[in-house]
């Protein structure tokens with residue numbers, strides 16, 4: 001039996017005290033937190049921008065309940081033949097693109113440009129993973145067309161992050177493999193340029209495998225293959241320490257999950273916060289991260305220590 005007690009002091013001009021008691025959840029944990037929800041607010045001497053009438057900060061709409069908590073050996077973590085077929089088709093389309101790049105480069109004797117294009121693809125895949133992750137973490141819900149299942153899955157990941165390490169390979173990758181299949185197959189059929197395919201092959205491959213890199217970022221160092229640990233430690237793949245910051249307060253940073261090379265730049269320059277402000281003032285859309293922490297994003301206590309020790 002546990003009790004979540006959460007007190008928020010809200011932005012001026014009025015302070016509201018809002019107490020939420022959730023009970024029971026299945027873990028023995030007590031969370032007491034006091035946070036100042038100052039967003040959205042830019043305060044530079046005379047310039048103060050506040051959204052129209054923040055009357056009451058409600059927790060974000062419930063996407064999950066504890067009945068959805070995956071159990072060990074949960075069938076929802078296993079791969080099905082449909083998952084494997086999608087991963088196979090995604091890998092095939094990426095390999096066709098790679099083959100076109102290599103054979104085209106061999107015929108035309110140009111190697112530097114396709115390799116450079118591949119490097120650009122690798123760097124941009126990380127940025128793409130961050131933008132996509134930020135979008136589904138903050139907007140929409142389970143009923144959102146096309147992305148609903150992913151939105152729900154990522155909210156589940158915030159609450160029960162350890163399950164990603166129990167999820168089987170094809171189960172974890174199939175959703176992105178499907179997107180890659182539908183995106184890359186037409187490009188395979190339409191173009192032969194080795195430079196373009198150098199970019200497409202590496203970028204789409206990194207995006208498709210980003211969920212595997214993400215799963216490794218949740219792994220325990222001693223249980224990961226030494227090569228994976230070396231790639232993480234060298235910054236080629238998203239590191240365990242960098243990604244663990246995404247699962248800690250204030251839950252609004254380190255969204256990139258390929259290499260993480262963009263995370264520092266995006267967080268330092270508050271790029272996603274700026275986009276959130278634009279979407280709020282232009283469209284009235286409030287990101288979930290402004291309403292945190294709620295039990296939706298609050299990782300259960302034992303897994304916080306698990307990540308910190310990795």
Ligand SMILES: [Zn+2]
Nearest residue numbers: 133137154246
């Ligand atoms: Zn997230």
Ligand SMILES: [Zn+2]
Nearest residue numbers: 157161214243
């Ligand atoms: Zn994660």
